[in-house]
Amino acid sequence: MGKNISGAEIVIQAIADQGVDVVFGYPGGAVLPIYDAIFQQEEVKHILVRHEQGAAHAAEGYARSTGKVGVLIVTSGPGATNAVTGLTDALLDSIPIVCISGQVPTHLIGTDAFQEADTVGITRACTKHNWLVKDIKDLPRIMHEAFYVARSGRPGPVLIDIPKDIQFAEGDYENLSKITHKTYTPPTSVDHKAVGKVIEMIQRSKNPILYTGGGVINSGPNASKLLKKFVETTNIPITSTLMGLGAYPGSGKNWLGMLGMHGTYEANMAMHDCDLMICLGARFDDRITGKIDQFSPNSKKVHIDIDATSINKNVDVDLAILADCHKFLVEALKIIKDRNIKNFPTYQKWWTQIDTWKTVNCLKYKANPDIIMPQYAIERLYELTKDKDTYITTEVGQHQMWAAQFYKFDEPNRWLTSGGLGTMGYGFPAANGVQVAFPESLVIDIAGDASILMNIQELSTAVQYRLNTKIFILNNSYMGMVRQWQQLLHGNRISESYSESLPDFVKLAEAYGATGILAKKPKDLDEAIIKMIETPGPVIMDCQVANLENCFPMIPSGKAHNDMLLGEDVSDEQVSNAIDDDGKIMV
Amino acid sequence: MNEKNPASTYDIIKVNENEEKHTLSIIVDDEPGVLARVIGLFAARGFNIDSLTVSETESKNQLSRITLVTSGSPSVIEKIKVQVDRLVPVHRVSDLTAQYGQYGALERELALIKVKGTGNKRLEALRLAEAFDAQTVDASLDSFIFQITGRTREIDRFINLMSSVGLTEVSRTGVAALKRGADNT
Incomplete structure (x- = not known):
């Protein structure tokens, strides 16, 4: 028999016993007992995010870079629903994370109580497995089974929904971190x-x-x-x-x-x-x-x-x-x-x-002395960071593809991107997760001007914990990949993909208490990148690049591998003519 | 959309494989939400459910047996099996049709059939019920409820005949199935 502690303490103790030293989360009514337990211990550090989606991606970043299981704690209702995108992202990319969600007390479940949502119902389709804990006696086993399921076989996200009364209830806890699951037994040998x-x-x-x-x-x-x-x-x-x-x-x-x-x-x-x-x-x-x-x-x-x-x-x-x-x-x-x-x-x-x-040299692009080409920006970023202890995360879109094409990774776990789900807003919180795990390393989120705004609130988190996370925005004033597809597939009708009213990213950084750097000309690029690397604390670098550059090579939709569209097939003239006069005013 | 510029990468290839009906026996932990997991998977992946039966098993370990009849090409049936098997609370999935063939597995279904009518139609309904070994489980002056057990096809045939003699309502249990012989399913 183990020691008699509260459900909330069991949660934290199990996380610690699983070797996880950091959790990401956001408090709320239904997880107050867990936050009280967090307050009264020192084994597990808590990072306060600014939105639960950020917690999920940060946990993914932590997991992907360390090889451990990432953990997030969210409250009931909106806390849990905000985490759904992150859970789905982890499911598609096979990232092991455990989400602890608070739930209304057992006797209120099903009454449409305040901040009640059918969390296990909602997350059934976006987790490997999930549990609703209805008895304190089951909690220690479920906690450890959850970690086992998350990391075993093809890894993925799991969720444990814990009603508030279970968090208050007292029960026996013993360390079951070696537990397996009675039916979930992925292959362990090879033919x-x-x-x-x-x-x-x-x-x-x-x-x-x-x-x-x-x-x-x-x-x-x-x-x-x-x-x-x-x-x-x-x-x-x-x-x-x-x-x-x-x-x-x-x-x-x-x-x-x-x-x-x-x-x-x-x-x-x-x-x-x-x-x-x-x-x-x-x-x-x-x-x-x-x-x-x-x-x-x-x-x-x-x-x-x-x-x-x-x-x-x-x-x-x-x-x-x-x-x-x-x-x-x-x-x-x-x-x-x-x-x-x-x-x-x-x-x-x-x-x-x-x-x-x-010899086709498929990644070649036309250099420009006056405008920073996005490919050139990634090439320079690579050259200036390759000898450092660097982690790269990305958002989703053209910048992501250019990063994949032009940044060379020599080691595993150094590249974190949202592949399967294609989640804009993944990169920055994920970078924070990596930076928390490796405070001394250089962590850069290669972002687009549109993607970064999807989870920009996490800059507050980075500032609070003095994280050195760098945001390298390839700013072309468009949702570039959407625009590229509209050009290729929809007669260049740029429907709603222009980034109207973008913030001044330098001032935005400063408003959060971070540093902002602007680069507009190729000749200033290296200096700006070096400044970004050397400035302590979070930095946003607004790297303003050619607006209408397309990401090539590309297998156009519905074509085979040997039917690629190479960059040289599309001339600058064609690209510029593709935009009509009204469109040019905006550029 | 013309050949040269299809609007999507998602080409659906129609493979002309024959659709087959398969009976799957799925042993799961008897825990809340387990049925939702199984049928949610079928809905999410676009698989068919022709019939579904869920009940406790002989085991004292809180296990349930889901007997599910599905249809699809052989490759789809294979996908269904591995997808279901991957669910955490699933102990095992047996494809009775593939493993034991049409006659190696015993499959039965029960149906309640309400027939309304008077005179000759009423007499004919009774005669047909007798011919099919259906029991009369309820009777009023202008209605019967028959209970029939048997293979799905037999019940289909009975219902088909009954529709011309005043059938008004049908309730079927779905297929229950076990492997024949001494070995467990």
Whole structure:
């Protein structure tokens, strides 16, 4: 029998026993007992956000950068509903977070009480699992089961809804942090024979490609190390999804760049023409595959994933292995060693073909001496931060794609972005979450002028905790990606995507007690970036870039990998003519 | 929208696979909301539910059996199984149709059928009920309620016939199913 403490104390004790030292949250009527418990202890630090969505993204940032489970605490009703976007984001990107929500007391549930919402009902579809705690006796078990479910198998968000009377009730607590769940048992081993078959397929292939995803990152830093070794041993070209960047070094020899809608020409062409595709911890998302019936038509496909529902979901594969990426790589390297395989094919012809594709230089853009090109801004940011201990988060849109294309990640867990859900407003709170976990590191949110306004209130959080989070806004006065699609698909009718009445970002920063920096000319860019890095505390850098630049290359909607739209296809003239005279007045 | 400029990346490919009916037996923790999780999944992913039955099982460990008849192509049925199996409170999913075939699993359903009428129609209804081994569980001067148990198709046939002799209401339980023989489902 453990010690007798209140439900609120059980919550905090369980969080501490799970090795989580920071929680993000916002108090309210239905979580007052938990906040009282937080006040009276020192093991778990609480970071006060300014909006519950910010708490969820901060918890995601904490989780993705540390590999631990992120925790947020929100009150009932609006507190919980505000967290829903963050929970959904974590579900789509497989980020382990635990959301503790307050609920009205048990006897008031179902009466439409003040700040009552059917939180478990609302969040059923956006969590891996959720619980409504109706008996204090269940609380310790549920707390620990929740952490187990969040981090096991394919990680994801979970929610525990705790009525206020349960928080006050007293119960026995014992540390059950080693608990598993009686029915939720994801695969823990790997099929040796199947892995052997993959190795044989590689040996027989002429044009193989590795297509990796966020699963490798989720599998831990060791998976990334082994991936590097596996690529070195086999000499297979490698590309990755948005979520998987950093698992294999962006400066690595076999790296083709990101694939998919805004991926590189060489990566997409190689995906299309390969004869063997090994998909490791990715899920054949529509941004990756393009037109699905023309997706890599002549390849054998191998899919390694921890989650059975991802297999044969969008693309039918020839060989599926249900396993954790790290376990697969351990087994694969062991088989290569045991069988003493030294003579993997060199894929000479394949690499020559890839080098030809590389000469297209798909990421080239027209430099401009008077206007900062957004690509140039990311290139300079990369050059000036690559030797530092840097974490990059992004919002969603053109800036996100340019960051993915031009910032090279050599390590896992350094790149945090909202891939699956595409949540504008993710980057800044996520950056705060990273900065809380790594106070000494350089954490930069690459943002757009529209996205940053979605969770700008978190600047108050950054100022309060003296976080050094930097916001690097590629300000083009548009919801750039929306505008680009309107140009490409809707006759350039720029419907509601112009950022009218933008704030003065420098003054905005100052109003919050942070620092604002403005850069308008390419010649001032480096100095401004260095100033941003060197200024302590949160900084907003308003980097004003070319307004109408489009993000290329691009697989246009409904096209196949080998049907990419390259930047050079669209001349400046075409772009400028695409806007009529009335539109020009606004620019 | 023309061929060259489709407005969306989301091409739906129609694969001409034959639709099949499958009976799934799903053992779940008997906890609040578990049924909502299962049917919510079907709704969210666009899967079909043809029939659904939920009840306690023999086990004392607070388990429930959800017997669910669904239809879809073989690949869709496979997707349904792995999706349901991934739900945290689900212990196991058995596809009775795939695992044991049409005759390896025992599937039964009960229906209550109200028939209203007088004279010849009333007599005919009684005769048909007798032919189908349906029991008369309620009677008034101008109505009967019949109770019939059997395979879904048999009940469909009975209801079909009854509609021409005054059927007014039907209530069906949905399919209950077990594997034949000594082994557990």
